[in-house]
Amino acid sequence: MKAYALLGGPVNLWPMNIKEVFKKAQNKGDVIVGVDRGSLLLEEMGIIPDLALGDFDSLKKGELSKIEKNVKDIRYSNPIKDYTDSELMIRTIFNEYHVDSLVILGATGGRIDHFLVNFFMILNPEIRKFAEKITILDRQNKIQFCDSGNFEIKRDHYFYYFGVAALETVKDLNIIGAKYSLNNFSSDYPRIFSSNEFKPDQDSFILKIGQGLVAVIFSKDINRFDNL
Amino acid sequence: MKAYALLGGPVNLWPMNIKEVFKKAQNKGDVIVGVDRGSLLLEEMGIIPDLALGDFDSLKKGELSKIEKNVKDIRYSNPIKDYTDSELMIRTIFNEYHVDSLVILGATGGRIDHFLVNFFMILNPEIRKFAEKITILDRQNKIQFCDSGNFEIKRDHYFYYFGVAALETVKDLNIIGAKYSLNNFSSDYPRIFSSNEFKPDQDSFILKIGQGLVAVIFSKDINRFDNL
Numbered sequence: 001m002k003a004y005a006l007l008g009g010p011v012n013l014w015p016m017n018i019k020e021v022f023k024k025a026q027n028k029g030d031v032i033v034g035v036d037r038g039s040l041l042l043e044e045m046g047i048i049p050d051l052a053l054g055d056f057d058s059l060k061k062g063e064l065s066k067i068e069k070n071v072k073d074i075r076y077s078n079p080i081k082d083y084t085d086s087e088l089m090i091r092t093i094f095n096e097y098h099v100d101s102l103v104i105l106g107a108t109g110g111r112i113d114h115f116l117v118n119f120f121m122i123l124n125p126e127i128r129k130f131a132e133k134i135t136i137l138d139r140q141n142k143i144q145f146c147d148s149g150n151f152e153i154k155r156d157h158y159f160y161y162f163g164v165a166a167l168e169t170v171k172d173l174n175i176i177g178a179k180y181s182l183n184n185f186s187s188d189y190p191r192i193f194s195s196n197e198f199k200p201d202q203d204s205f206i207l208k209i210g211q212g213l214v215a216v217i218f219s220k221d222i223n224r225f226d227n228l
Numbered sequence: 229m230k231a232y233a234l235l236g237g238p239v240n241l242w243p244m245n246i247k248e249v250f251k252k253a254q255n256k257g258d259v260i261v262g263v264d265r266g267s268l269l270l271e272e273m274g275i276i277p278d279l280a281l282g283d284f285d286s287l288k289k290g291e292l293s294k295i296e297k298n299v300k301d302i303r304y305s306n307p308i309k310d311y312t313d314s315e316l317m318i319r320t321i322f323n324e325y326h327v328d329s330l331v332i333l334g335a336t337g338g339r340i341d342h343f344l345v346n347f348f349m350i351l352n353p354e355i356r357k358f359a360e361k362i363t364i365l366d367r368q369n370k371i372q373f374c375d376s377g378n379f380e381i382k383r384d385h386y387f388y389y390f391g392v393a394a395l396e397t398v399k400d401l402n403i404i405g406a407k408y409s410l411n412n413f414s415s416d417y418p419r420i421f422s423s424n425e426f427k428p429d430q431d432s433f434i435l436k437i438g439q440g441l442v443a444v445i446f447s448k449d450i451n452r453f454d455n456l
Binding site for chain 2: 012084108109110111112113114116117120123138140141143161162163165167168169188189190191192194195217219220221222
C-alpha cells in the first residue's frame with residue numbers, strides 16, 4: 001500500500017496531472033493524506049483525504065468544519081511542537097497506516113524555510129529510517145533519498161537531469177556509470193553535484209555511499225514562461 | 229559599492245520591482261552582473277550588465293552574440309569545472325570588483341538541484357569568507373548568512389516570518405528576543421527552525437552562534453493564486 005500526501009505549497013508547482021494521480025491512488029485503495037491547507041486543497045479537487053493532519057491555523061472556521069465533516073481521521077497538531085506537521089504525518093503514515101511508500105506533493109516552492117524544513121526533516125533519526133520510502137514530487141523535480149549503501153538509480157523518462165546532494169557529512173560517495181562520475185568523495189558539510197545526466201545507452205547508474213544521507217534530485221527544464 | 233546579480237531562475241519568482249531595482253542600481257554606479265541566461269534576461273529588460281559570466285551553453289548563437297556585442301566584461305566558464313558559475317561570479321565580484329555587498333536574484337525556484345547549489349555554495353571556504361555580504365532575494369524570500377558570532381538581525385517590514393537554518397554542524401545556537409526562542413542548540417547536521425516572527429514591539433532579535441554557518445530566511449505568505 002502506498003500513501004500520497006498533499007502539503008500547502010504553491011498550486012502552480014503541482015504536477016500537471018495531480019488530480020489524476022490522487023483519483024487513481026484512491027481507486028486503488030492507497031492512503032490519501034492532507035497536511036494542513038493541503039486537506040482543503042484536496043477537497044477542492046473533489047478528493048476526500050483518508051487522513052488530515054495539522055494545526056489548521058491558516059484555515060477559516062468554515063473551511064475547517066468542512067474538513068471535520070468529511071474526513072474520518074483528523075489529527076490536530078500543536079502549533080508549538082516538537083514535530084513539524086510533515087514529520088507528524090510521516091510518523092503516522094508509516095507507524096500507524098503501515099504503508100510501503102509515500103509520495104509528498106506541495107512540499108516545494110513558496111516560502112524557502114518551509115521547503116528546507118520538508119527537505120531536511122529526512123535527517124531527523126525518527127524520519128530517517130523511512131528515508132528510502134519517501135519521494136518528494138513537483139512539476140519539474142522528483143527527489144529520492146538514499147542512506148549509506150549501494151543503490152541502482154533508475155532513469156525516469158519524464159526528467160532529463162539528476163543532481164546528487166549530500167545532506168550532511170558524507171564519506172566515500174561515488175557516482176558510477178553516469179555522464180559525470182564521482183569517485184571517493186568525502187565532505188564534512190552538505191555538497192551538491194547538479195546537472196548530471198544518464199548515459200544515452202544506460203537506464204540506470206550506481207550510487208555508492210560509504211556513509212551519509214544523500215538526495216537524488218531528478219529534474220527537467222521547463223520553458224521559462226510555462227510558470228507565468 | 230554594491231553588486232546585483234541575476235541568475236537564470238524562473239521569471240515568476242523575481243521580485244515585482246526587479247527592473248526598478250536594477251535601473252536604480254545602475255544609476256548609482258553599482259555593478260550589474262548577468263550569470264549565464266541571466267545576462268540575456270537583463271538585456272531583455274533594457275539593462276546592459278557590467279559583467280556577464282557563464283558557459284552560455286543554453287543560449288542560442290544570436291542571443292550570445294547580442295551579449296558579446298554589448299557587455300564589456302565577459303567571462304567564459306568551462307561547463308566541466310571546479311567552480312559553478314555562481315561561485316565564479318562571487319569570486320570575481322568580490323576579489324576583482326571589490327564590492328561591499330552582493331544581492332543575488334533569480335537563484336530560487338525551478339530546478340531544485342540548481343537552488344541547492346546556489347544556497348549551499350556559501351559553505352565552500354572560498355565563498356564562505358564573503359557569506360555575510362551576500363543576500364539571496366526573490367518575490368517572497370530574503371536570505372542572509374551569518375557565520376559564528378553574535379548578530380543583531382533587523383526587521384524587514386516587507387517580510388513577516390523568519391526561519392533560521394543551520395547549514396552544517398552547529399554549536400550553541402541561540403535566538404534571543406524573537407517570538408520563539410532557541411537556547412544553546414547544537415546539531416551534527418542541518419536543522420531548520422521555520423515560521424518564527426519578530427516580537428510586535430521589537431525591530432530586531434539577537435542571533436548568537438557558537439560555531440557554524442547559519443542562514444536567516446525572511447519570508448512572507450502570498451496568496452496561493454498570485455503565482456498562477
